[in-house]
Amino acid sequence: MPMNQSMNHLAEQAPLHSAPPPVDAGPARPPAFLASVATIFGGQIASALVALMIEVLCSRILGPEGRGQIALCAMVTALGTMLGGLGGEIPIILWSAKARDRVSHWLPAVFLWGFLGAAAASELWLLSYRLWHPVFLRGVTPKLAVFVAIAIPANIFFNDLIAVLTGFERFRLRAAIAFSTQVAELISVVALMAFVSRSAVAAVAGMLVGLLAGGVIAFAALSSAIARRWNLTRASENLLLALSLGVRGQLGNLATFFTYRLDVFVVNFFLGPADVGIYALGVVVAEALWQVPQAAAVALFPRTARTEAAGSAEFTCAVSRHVLLIASLIGVVLAIVAPILIPLIFGTRFRPAIAVVWWILPGTVALSLGKLMSAAIAARGKPEYSSVFALVALAVTVLLDFLLIPRMGIRGAALASSVAYFVDSLLLAAKLRRLLAVRWSDLLIIKRSDLVLYRRFWTRYKHHLQFATSPGITEGN
Numbered sequence: 061m062p063m064n065q066s067m068n069h070l071a072e073q074a075p076l077h078s079a080p081p082p083v084d085a086g087p088a089r090p091p092a093f094l095a096s097v098a099t100i101f102g103g104q105i106a107s108a109l110v111a112l113m114i115e116v117l118c119s120r121i122l123g124p125e126g127r128g129q130i131a132l133c134a135m136v137t138a139l140g141t142m143l144g145g146l147g148g149e150i151p152i153i154l155w156s157a158k159a160r161d162r163v164s165h166w167l168p169a170v171f172l173w174g175f176l177g178a179a180a181a182s183e184l185w186l187l188s189y190r191l192w193h194p195v196f197l198r199g200v201t202p203k204l205a206v207f208v209a210i211a212i213p214a215n216i217f218f219n220d221l222i223a224v225l226t227g228f229e230r231f232r233l234r235a236a237i238a239f240s241t242q243v244a245e246l247i248s249v250v251a252l253m254a255f256v257s258r259s260a261v262a263a264v265a266g267m268l269v270g271l272l273a274g275g276v277i278a279f280a281a282l283s284s285a286i287a288r289r290w291n292l293t294r295a296s297e298n299l300l301l302a303l304s305l306g307v308r309g310q311l312g313n314l315a316t317f318f319t320y321r322l323d324v325f326v327v328n329f330f331l332g333p334a335d336v337g338i339y340a341l342g343v344v345v346a347e348a349l350w351q352v353p354q355a356a357a358v359a360l361f362p363r364t365a366r367t368e369a370a371g372s373a374e375f376t377c378a379v380s381r382h383v384l385l386i387a388s389l390i391g392v393v394l395a396i397v398a399p400i401l402i403p404l405i406f407g408t409r410f411r412p413a414i415a416v417v418w419w420i421l422p423g424t425v426a427l428s429l430g431k432l433m434s435a436a437i438a439a440r441g442k443p444e445y446s447s448v449f450a451l452v453a454l455a456v457t458v459l460l461d462f463l464l465i466p467r468m469g470i471r472g473a474a475l476a477s478s479v480a481y482f483v484d485s486l487l488l489a490a491k492l493r494r495l496l497a498v499r500w501s502d503l504l505i506i507k508r509s510d511l512v513l514y515r516r517f518w519t520r521y522k523h524h525l526q527f528a529t530s531p532g533i534t535e536g537n
Contacts, residue, residue: 100231103234103235104235114245117249122259123334128340132197141216144178145174152167178216185209196328196329242270244273248269249266324340346421350428353432417474421478422482423479433489446488449484449491454480
């Protein structure tokens with residue numbers, strides 16, 4: 061997400077000086093960080109549980125090949141969303157956090173680029189599919205291609221609306237909308253697979269219907285903040301700045317996307333959709349541990365952008381240590397339970413995904429910290445480093461994918477990703493350490509003082525549990 065040297069300078073350079081009457085942009089006082097993380101994490105877990113139901117349903121009914129078709133469609137949609145979105149989420153979050161009472165000055169500019177980019181990306185995908193039928197996309201049928209073309213703009217505008225909520229730090233509403241979208245997807249998938257056809261086409265169509273429903277809900281929730289008093293004159297002055305911020309940032313995001321997901325296309329090229337389905341499931345299981353760092357990164361980005369001038373190095377280090385500890389513990393648990401849960405939940409046909417989980421988990425744990433550090437670096441006005449490091453990791457991914465997948469199959473893809481994740485995370489950690497001028501131990505090693513936080517949470521939990529299980533005791537006694 062490359063931008064200029066300082067987000068503060070960028071915000072000052074934007075012609076946002078005379079503010080209109082305030083809009084309903086969210087709470088006047090931003091929420092506490094831990095409360096924000098808890099809200100985001102709770103929403104992610106609720107959404108993840110519903111997503112798991114969809115995953116189990118599709119895996120059980122469609123098997124590895126159908127699951128592979130869905131994964132390929134998801135990857136193409138994600139790529140089209142990144143290309144067409146033009147990085148609109150970056151200026152939205154930054155400017156929402158810094159100038160939340162001047163939405164009408166810049167949001168129309170971002171939405172205009174989003175509309176143009178969405179149209180271009182969908183058309184580019186359809187033209188590419190019709191004129192070029194690459195082997196790495198086998199399994200994507202013409203009907204699936206059409207649904208992907210519709211899903212690209214739907215994803216772009218949904219993500220932009222969610223970015224507004226992130227910048228406003230309205231995390232509770234953000235979580236509620238994400239959960240409602242997942243529920244709508246589950247209902248739609250069940251209905252279409254039950255009454256239309258048990259196919260990947262029905263599953264992808266159901267997910268699209270749920271996404272569109274979520275977009276309507278998000279727009280309705282934000283209508284008072286974004287749908288009135290648009291200052292088109294001011295917005296026109298921000299057109300080029302919005303595009304510059306977004307595109308420079310999206311270059312790094314694209315590199316990161318291919319670092320994470322290139323292996324899906326390479327597996328499909330060498331092995332086919334069935335292996336893609338098994339591999340994608342293993343990746344999904346391993347990436348479950350990203351729930352905590354993603355929640356922390358989402359909350360940390362606007363907070364750091366808002367408080368950078370006040371100094372936040374010690375706070376960032378503390379969050380980094382806790383995230384690494386929690387991700388490591390979750391990784392150990394996943395490695396132990398994967399051999400039991402994967403065949404039990406998804407079926408014995410997906411048993412080879414166990415090896416994928418084991419090979420990719422070390423890198424996934426490392427990247428859990430890398431995600432947080434990338435957000436911390438970007439919020440300090442230097443996201444270009446994340447882009448450069450992502451390009452390095454992408455080079456590692458390309459080299460190892462073509463070296464290992466023909467020899468090791470899906471286990472080679474997992475190993476290649478694990479190594480690339482390690483490289484990316486190590487580079488991010490080195491840069492953040494230099495930016496904060498701290499020691500490695502400050503970033504990575506949990507301190508005795510940090511454990512006080514866990515002791516405090518445990519004491520509070522026991523206190524609430526005592527009153528919950530003892531009706532005769534009241535808070536006042």
